[in-house]
Amino acid sequence: MIKQVIAAGFTALLLSGCLGDAVYFKGISDGDTVSSPLKINMGVCGMDVRKAGEVVEDTGHHHLIIDGDCIAKDETVPKDATHKHFGKGQTETTLDLAPGEHTLSLQFANSMHSSYGAEMCETIHIKVE
Numbered sequence: 395m396i397k398q399v400i401a402a403g404f405t406a407l408l409l410s411g412c413l414g415d416a417v418y419f420k421g422i423s424d425g426d427t428v429s430s431p432l433k434i435n436m437g438v439c440g441m442d443v444r445k446a447g448e449v450v451e452d453t454g455h456h457h458l459i460i461d462g463d464c465i466a467k468d469e470t471v472p473k474d475a476t477h478k479h480f481g482k483g484q485t486e487t488t489l490d491l492a493p494g495e496h497t498l499s500l501q502f503a504n505s506m507h508s509s510y511g512a513e514m515c516e517t518i519h520i521k522v523e
């Protein structure tokens with residue numbers, strides 16, 4: 395039984411890139427050296443991507459926070475040059491980043507931009523050449 399659960403977990407991991415509720419950068423890992431413009435693919439497990447507007451449980455949209463931290467649960471994600479909202483349900487984007495070290499946080503939030511908190515956030519540190 396445990397073997398089947400573990401096997402199912404690995405299958406889910408292979409198919410989706412994560413286990414349980416989480417967000418993740420597809421194809422970029424913490425510590426990577428990258429070039430700009432940088433193509434970003436955003437993934438989510440355990441929730442569905444939905445356009446901003448109507449609040450539906452366990453759905454939301456991605457937010458990219460450039461050189462900033464994840465947003466605490468239930469706080470509204472700010473909207474400015476370093477807090478990008480993907481309220482049309484986008485799962486990919488391209489970023490222009492200055493050379494040097496950067497932090498990227500991927501934050502999932504509901505249709506009213508209310509954060510799902512650290513559980514639905516991933517932060518990576520990258521170096522742009």
Ligand SMILES: [Cu+2]
Binds near residue numbers: 456479
């Ligand atoms: Cu938003």
